[in-house]
Amino acid sequence: APGAQEFIPPRADTIDELRAAAAGCRGCELYRDASQTVFGRGDEHARVVFVGEQPGDVEDQKGLPFVGPAGRLLRRAVDDAGLDPGQIYLTNAVKHFRFERRGTRRVHQTPDRVHITACRPWLVAEFARLHPDVVVVLGATAAKALLGPTFRVTRQRGELLPWPAAAQHPEDFARVPVDRTGAVADAPATRLLATIHPSAVLRADNQDVAYEGLVADLRVAAGALK
Ligand code: URA
Numbered sequence: 001a002p003g004a005q006e007f008i009p010p011r012a013d014t015i016d017e018l019r020a021a022a023a024g025c026r027g028c029e030l031y032r033d034a035s036q037t038v039f040g041r042g043d044e045h046a047r048v049v050f051v052g053e054q055p056g057d058v059e060d061q062k063g064l065p066f067v068g069p070a071g072r073l074l075r076r077a078v079d080d081a082g083l084d085p086g087q088i089y090l091t092n093a094v095k096h097f098r099f100e101r102r103g104t105r106r107v108h109q110t111p112d113r114v115h116i117t118a119c120r121p122w123l124v125a126e127f128a129r130l131h132p133d134v135v136v137v138l139g140a141t142a143a144k145a146l147l148g149p150t151f152r153v154t155r156q157r158g159e160l161l162p163w164p165a166a167a168q169h170p171e172d173f174a175r176v177p178v179d180r181t182g183a184v185a186d187a188p189a190t191r192l193l194a195t196i197h198p199s200a201v202l203r204a205d206n207q208d209v210a211y212e213g214l215v216a217d218l219r220v221a222a223g224a225l226k
């Protein structure tokens with residue numbers, strides 16, 4: 001797969017211009033079976049940016065991220081954490097829905113590393129145009145896209161972390177020089193916080209406990225706003 005980089009107009013100043021270009025992306029094979037590219041949406045001046053995994057079935061049909069069941073749960077958690085829902089931006093690590101057909105059903109499939117890597121340039125391009133105080137990474141796929149393959153959400157969730165060098169770089173992680181703390185000298189003042197994906201809350205044995213854990217992590221993000 002060629003990756004998304006060649007589809008990104010170098011002089012696209014705004015998120016809207018990026019979104020328009022992403023509609024024609026063929027950076028990996030996922031565009032073939034999905035209905036449309038689902039790009040990020042929300043306030044370009046958002047203090048908080050959320051990064052999910054990939055659009056789900058409903059998102060694929062509507063063309064908007066986080067408008068299905070996981071999105072509803074996230075919206076409730078945002079409210080309960082005291083974040084302003086009008087001042088957030090929502091996006092995904094992978095911009096096309098990956099699924100498997102089982103009869104008439106389309107069943108979600110987790111994106112592979114090749115899809116995450118192919119789609120990363122869009123995420124990096126979004127972050128070059130956004131200036132959040134905090135980026136909330138929802139689940140393992142988004143964590144892989146921004147923190148590399150060895151990061152474990154379960155171990156470091158709810159912690160405010162420095163903005164990783166790799167998050168500014170469309171190339172692979174191995175090519176990004178990082179110091180021992182994972183921070184870069186010229187990194188923006190943005191901080192990053194990883195937590196569980198809202199879909200994981202919906203799948204949890206004890207949904208109430210999982211939900212309270214998500215809200216507690218989002219309160220940490222709310223406390224970091226400048
Ligand atoms: N799950 C995600 O990760 N992103 C969406 O947009 C919807 C569900």
Ligand code: SF4
Nearest residue numbers: 025027028095096119
């Ligand atoms: Fe392009 Fe990303 Fe869609 Fe692949 S998943 S075709 S890289 S927008």
